C-alpha cells in the first residue's frame with residue numbers, strides 16, 4: 001500500500017495540475033500570509049494554518065513560489081542555550097482531525113532569494129505559493145503580505161521568528 005501510494009504521488013503531479021486551495025480533499029488552508037521584511041532582505045517566511053478534517057493523516061512535502069528562487073520547509077526551535085535556530089525539514093505532518101499551525105516561532109515556509117521588487121503590505125502585495133502534498137495534490141494559495149501576524153487566536157510574538 002505504501003509503495004503504491006508512493007508511485008501514485010510520483011505520477012500524479014503532472015496529471016492533476018494545480019488545484020485552488022478550496023479544492024483540496026479534506027484540507028483547508030486558513031490565513032496564508034508572508035511577513036513584510038526590510039527591502040534589503042531578500043528572504044522572508046510564509047505562514048498558514050492547515051486544517052485536516054479528513055480521516056487520513058496527510059503530509060506537506062514541499063512548497064515553491066515564482067517570487068523566490070528557493071523555498072524550504074523550516075521549523076524554528078529553541079536550542080539548549082536558549083537561542084532560536086531554524087531546522088530544515090523534509091516534510092510537515094498534517095495529522096487527521098488536527099489543525100497544523102505554521103506561525104512565527106514554529107513551522108514556517110522559508111522564502112529564499114527574492115525575485116523582483118521588495119514586498120509591501122502597503123502596496124497590497126500577495127505572494128503566490130504552491131504547496132505539494134503526499135497524495136499528489138498541489139494547491140496554489142495567494143499569501144497576503146503583512147507586517148504583523150493576523151490576530152487569529154494563535155497570536156505569536158512578533159519578534160520570535
Ligand SMILES: [Cu+2]
Nearest residue numbers: 074086108110
Ligand atoms: Cu526559516
